[in-house]
Amino acid sequence: MSPEPAIDILGIGNxxxxxxxxxxxxxxxxxxxxxxxxxxxxGDRVPAIYASMAPGVECSGGSAANxxxxxxxxxxxxxxxxxxxxDTLGHIFRHDIRSAGVAFDTPPAADxxxxxxxxxxxTPDAHRTMATHLGACVExxxxxxxxxxxxxxxVTYVEGYLWDPPRARDxxxxxxxxxxxxxxxxxLSLSDPFCVDRHRDELRELVERDVDLLFANEEEIVSxxxxxxxxxxxxxxxxxxxxxxxxxxxxxSVVVNGGEVHVIxxxxxxxxxxxxxAGDLYAAGFLAAWVRGADLGTCARAGGVxxxxxxxxxxxxxxxxxxxxxxxxxxxxVLAGAR
Amino acid sequence: MSPEPAIDILGIGNxxxxxxxxxxxxxxxxxxxxxxxxxxxxGDRVPAIYASMAPGVECSGGSAANxxxxxxxxxxxxxxxxxxxxDTLGHIFRHDIRSAGVAFDTPPAADxxxxxxxxxxxTPDAHRTMATHLGACVExxxxxxxxxxxxxxxVTYVEGYLWDPPRARDxxxxxxxxxxxxxxxxxLSLSDPFCVDRHRDELRELVERDVDLLFANEEEIVSxxxxxxxxxxxxxxxxxxxxxxxxxxxxxSVVVNGGEVHVIxxxxxxxxxxxxxAGDLYAAGFLAAWVRGADLGTCARAGGVxxxxxxxxxxxxxxxxxxxxxxxxxxxxVLAGAR
Numbered sequence: 229m230s231p232e233p234a235i236d237i238l239g240i241g242n243x244x245x246x247x248x249x250x251x252x253x254x255x256x257x258x259x260x261x262x263x264x265x266x267x268x269x270x271g272d273r274v275p276a277i278y279a280s281m282a283p284g285v286e287c288s289g290g291s292a293a294n295x296x297x298x299x300x301x302x303x304x305x306x307x308x309x310x311x312x313x314x315d316t317l318g319h320i321f322r323h324d325i326r327s328a329g330v331a332f333d334t335p336p337a338a339d340x341x342x343x344x345x346x347x348x349x350x351t352p353d354a355h356r357t358m359a360t361h362l363g364a365c366v367e368x369x370x371x372x373x374x375x376x377x378x379x380x381x382x383v384t385y386v387e388g389y390l391w392d393p394p395r396a397r398d399x400x401x402x403x404x405x406x407x408x409x410x411x412x413x414x415x416l417s418l419s420d421p422f423c424v425d426r427h428r429d430e431l432r433e434l435v436e437r438d439v440d441l442l443f444a445n446e447e448e449i450v451s452x453x454x455x456x457x458x459x460x461x462x463x464x465x466x467x468x469x470x471x472x473x474x475x476x477x478x479x480x481s482v483v484v485n486g487g488e489v490h491v492i493x494x495x496x497x498x499x500x501x502x503x504x505x506a507g508d509l510y511a512a513g514f515l516a517a518w519v520r521g522a523d524l525g526t527c528a529r530a531g532g533v534x535x536x537x538x539x540x541x542x543x544x545x546x547x548x549x550x551x552x553x554x555x556x557x558x559x560x561x562v563l564a565g566a567r
Numbered sequence: 568m569s570p571e572p573a574i575d576i577l578g579i580g581n582x583x584x585x586x587x588x589x590x591x592x593x594x595x596x597x598x599x600x601x602x603x604x605x606x607x608x609x610g611d612r613v614p615a616i617y618a619s620m621a622p623g624v625e626c627s628g629g630s631a632a633n634x635x636x637x638x639x640x641x642x643x644x645x646x647x648x649x650x651x652x653x654d655t656l657g658h659i660f661r662h663d664i665r666s667a668g669v670a671f672d673t674p675p676a677a678d679x680x681x682x683x684x685x686x687x688x689x690t691p692d693a694h695r696t697m698a699t700h701l702g703a704c705v706e707x708x709x710x711x712x713x714x715x716x717x718x719x720x721x722v723t724y725v726e727g728y729l730w731d732p733p734r735a736r737d738x739x740x741x742x743x744x745x746x747x748x749x750x751x752x753x754x755l756s757l758s759d760p761f762c763v764d765r766h767r768d769e770l771r772e773l774v775e776r777d778v779d780l781l782f783a784n785e786e787e788i789v790s791x792x793x794x795x796x797x798x799x800x801x802x803x804x805x806x807x808x809x810x811x812x813x814x815x816x817x818x819x820s821v822v823v824n825g826g827e828v829h830v831i832x833x834x835x836x837x838x839x840x841x842x843x844x845a846g847d848l849y850a851a852g853f854l855a856a857w858v859r860g861a862d863l864g865t866c867a868r869a870g871g872v873x874x875x876x877x878x879x880x881x882x883x884x885x886x887x888x889x890x891x892x893x894x895x896x897x898x899x900x901v902l903a904g905a906r
Contacts (some may be wrong), residue, residue, distance in 0.1 A: 249666075250886070278662060279662070279666075281662075281666060282666055282667075283627065283636065283662075283663040283664075283666050283667045283884055284659075284662070284663060284666075285624055285625070285626045285882060285886075286624070286625035286626070286659065287624045287625070288622065297622065315655065316654065316655035316656060317655060320623075320625065323617060323618070323620075323622075323623070324622040324623060325622075327588075327618075327620060327621055327622050327623075328621075328622045541880060541881070542880070542886065543624060545622055547589070547624075547881065
């Protein structure tokens with residue numbers, strides 16, 4: 229039996245700075261981007277897409293990074309593994325995640341590609357469409373994974389996007405094996421339906437063999453199991469994974485735990501500005517409550533509160549006081565014992 | 568008599584990228600920063616202040632740059648002169664101002680200091696406190712001013728902050744002389760009460776001799792004339808400048824034109840998030856209407872609408888559709904004839 233975990237959540241993910249701007253459907257079509265999804269782009273496509281974008285805002289991003297930053301702001305003890313370059317965007321990424329309270333010590337790449345950027349285009353319906361240049365993320369490999377850090381974490385949380393760069397999946401495999409051998413938990417976010425499509429077999433094998441807690445939205449879970457629809461996907465979820473937290477946008481979320489199913493309404497939001505980070509912050513709230521031993525319905529409600537905050541403004545990192553929001557909407561006790 | 572101006576507004580200012588984060592009064596006191604004002608900091612102080620800040624958002628800034636970007640979004644034909652370095656923040660600045668529709672062709676500095684950054688700390692009362700490292704702005708001098716561009720502009724608009732770097736005032740002098748010789752108008756924003764304090768004599772001489780349209784808030788105009796209070800300052804304004812547009816936060820604005828005084832209420836705002844850029848966007852709306860020949864009361868209302876937009880979110884550049892807002896709140900005709 230391993231000792232008490234010294235940290236709650238270790239996130240592993242692509243370390244990315246987002247550039248967010250408003251756009252319209254016509255501009256997305258002109259760029260050949262598939263609305264609502266993430267496309268990988270080469271570095272030489274970045275200037276043309278960026279030049280076509282409206283004035284923007286820069287904000288740290290990355291799916292798992294958004295989640296651990298959010299969880300840290302909720303009082304969870306968190307760490308992150310991801311690769312930036314030693315450049316301006318890399319410094320911004322490091323500042324933002326550390327100042328949220330996350331331990332982040334992966335050495336930056338001294339040369340090679342620049343820190344990853346994600347061009348996020350937000351349409352008037354508040355949906356986001358992303359074009360990501362992975363940049364320095366291609367340098368992430370198992371050498372960045374400190375086994376002691378994994379053993380120290382109650383949960384190791386990884387994103388499906390890690391199957392895109394060439395060696396990051398090897399980092400995931402090492403971390404997952406280490407976590408399981410130490411009796412720790414493994415959580416996975418499926419990231420994006422097209423990402424699932426690109427790496428379905430490997431993601432499904434991971435889910436069925438190693439994942440204790442799975443996060444996915446409707447399209448992703450349908451894609452993972454090649455299901456007909458969400459209800460069909462739910463049938464596959466039973467037995468495939470211990471706990472699945474499935475987000476459904478304005479329909480809230482569904483948490484499946486064996487035969488047990490919790491349906492949780494979405495939090496009301498006055499005006500949705502930008503859905504970037506909604507799934508990531510749902511996972512943040514869910515995990516921060518889960519590591520405190522909250523029941524699954526409460527975890528889902530905490531997740532919903534955090535998702536609701538992040539969609540009221542541009543960017544995937546919270547601007548409001550998440551902890552006060554969760555305390556007010558879900559209850560003071562949810563995060564009890566957190567720092 | 569010069570030919571019809573080919574552009575409406577030429578802005579000259581410090582070219583800055585803002586880093587915005589929430590903070591509290593205690594943290595400002597610990598840093599020795601004077602709340603609500605702009606402090607100049609050396610490059611070697613940036614890392615310590617940045618490290619103390621919460622997770623941030625990066626957004627192009629610079630007072631005059633914010634104004635011309637806003638005016639361009641309102642349909643005015645605009646250009647900007649300011650100095651960035653050829654680095655990541657410089658590219659962001661150039662992208663944002665050009666994509667707003669502003670002609671920006673000042674060559675970036677190839678070496679020397681990095682592009683200027685302004686660390687903007689926003690307290691829960693939505694007030695912003697700024698620490699600016701001028702960086703590459705110290706390279707701005709008269710050689711950056713194209714006299715043909717000045718002659719082509721109906722209004723040359725400059726910021727008081729240009730008296731801080733060593734040679735930018737020489738650029739202002741050349742531009743002002745050129746504009747006046749061509750029969751064009753000159754507008755000035757006083758920027759900041761401490762900036763006025765640092766350069767009072769020169770700013771006052773410029774106001775009394777060359778400025779057709781002056782923008783200032785209460786503290787700045789009181790500082791300029793060493794007045795007892797706002798009413799006292801108003802007495803000095805008569806006779807000193809043709810038109811003065813004086814902003815008073817939630818009390819709206821006062822426009823003085825000789826003996827004529829217009830008092831304009833502030834636009835209602837549901838929730839003030841961050842006052843960064845309020846004065847700059849007031850000037851944007853005012854100028855965009857002014858160059859279309861609107862009366863002064865209408866100009867002030869257009870300014871108020873733009874200021875109200877920018878204070879509802881983090882950052883000094885508009886996120887909403889400014890032109891639609893002005894059309895809805897002030898009237899379709901205000902920007903008639905604009906592109």
